[in-house]
Amino acid sequence: MIPDFPNFKKIELADRPAIETFTSKYPCYSDFNFTSFWAWDTSEERQISVLNDNLIARFTDYGTQEPFFSFLGTTNTERTLVQLIEYARTFGMSSLALVPEISIHNVDTSRFVITPDQDNFDYIYLTSRIAAMNGNQYKSKRRGYESFVEANPSARVDFTHLHISSIQKQVLSITRDWEQRKHLEHGVDKAEIREAELEEFAIGRLFEMAESQDLFVGILFVEDTPTAFTIEELLPHKYSLGHFWKSRGTHPYDYNFLARETARELVKRGIVYWNWEQNLGIESLRTSKSSYRPSDFLKKFKVLFSPQ
Numbered sequence: 001m002i003p004d005f006p007n008f009k010k011i012e013l014a015d016r017p018a019i020e021t022f023t024s025k026y027p028c029y030s031d032f033n034f035t036s037f038w039a040w041d042t043s044e045e046r047q048i049s050v051l052n053d054n055l056i057a058r059f060t061d062y063g064t065q066e067p068f069f070s071f072l073g074t075t076n077t078e079r080t081l082v083q084l085i086e087y088a089r090t091f092g093m094s095s096l097a098l099v100p101e102i103s104i105h106n107v108d109t110s111r112f113v114i115t116p117d118q119d120n121f122d123y124i125y126l127t128s129r130i131a132a133m134n135g136n137q138y139k140s141k142r143r144g145y146e147s148f149v150e151a152n153p154s155a156r157v158d159f160t161h162l163h164i165s166s167i168q169k170q171v172l173s174i175t176r177d178w179e180q181r182k183h184l185e186h187g188v189d190k191a192e193i194r195e196a197e198l199e200e201f202a203i204g205r206l207f208e209m210a211e212s213q214d215l216f217v218g219i220l221f222v223e224d225t226p227t228a229f230t231i232e233e234l235l236p237h238k239y240s241l242g243h244f245w246k247s248r249g250t251h252p253y254d255y256n257f258l259a260r261e262t263a264r265e266l267v268k269r270g271i272v273y274w275n276w277e278q279n280l281g282i283e284s285l286r287t288s289k290s291s292y293r294p295s296d297f298l299k300k301f302k303v304l305f306s307p308q
Helices: 013-023 034-039 077-089 127-132 136-151 165-186 190-207 254-268 283-291
Strands: 047-051 054-060 067-072 096-100 112-116 122-126 156-161 215-222 225-235 239-247 273-275 296-298 300-305
Touching (some): 013 054, 034 239, 047 077, 077 300, 127 136, 127 254, 127 273, 136 254, 156 254, 165 215, 165 239, 190 239, 225 254
Parallel strands (some): 239 273
Antiparallel strands (some): 047 054, 112 300, 122 273, 122 296, 215 225
């Protein structure tokens, strides 16, 4: 049971049904998705509460691990903002972050400073478009896909359950090769090394809930060698959330192939919208995600009181 504000509890796997009673009502904001919330609790300090029938979250930053507060819901939102900002101030925090657009709809903007946090907008794609890759906007992706197929005619993507131990070993093997490649590319950059370590830790936490029937993995095989993967979660409202994409980096255009084949699989499963999460201000992610032509964004904001 989630306690009432200002009491909080650390997130546990058993909290999933309670959290999803809130999240299932709204679009698929990645930060409030239970799987993402759990996997990225890499410091095991994330907490939850309920205020005015809204889900309150004490997050930790994906990179710095610094704490901040946010909420999801549409009930008494101005009152919720006031109470939560005042509470956050007692911890030395001046603002809320990752507040979904739906949570501040109809808020009196004269009372608050509301700033778009574009680095944390979720990228939303239409699965049918990526599956087809038609038109000039997908010309380069289509060529990349065709080049990959020409170079690797036996390549395939196998879609299966994440809880299988042999599959988890393949996922970890690819992840560690990806980490090693990051180290080689960025030398001794401590921030990049830390990022890679956190990714592996988050994937390990994902394995702890891998029995979920909503989670599945697509593994790209080239000549029967696993070379890349995606971990997907099927969600309400015809959404899928792509939690992790990793590649050994040994075959050019492998992501083009994996993206199109996964989109085709999602179309078969009745999925219309595909959330690829945020770019976190990382230019390479911004470029890559933009190149697949998102159809929309799930917007998030920073909120603080207006100066008097």
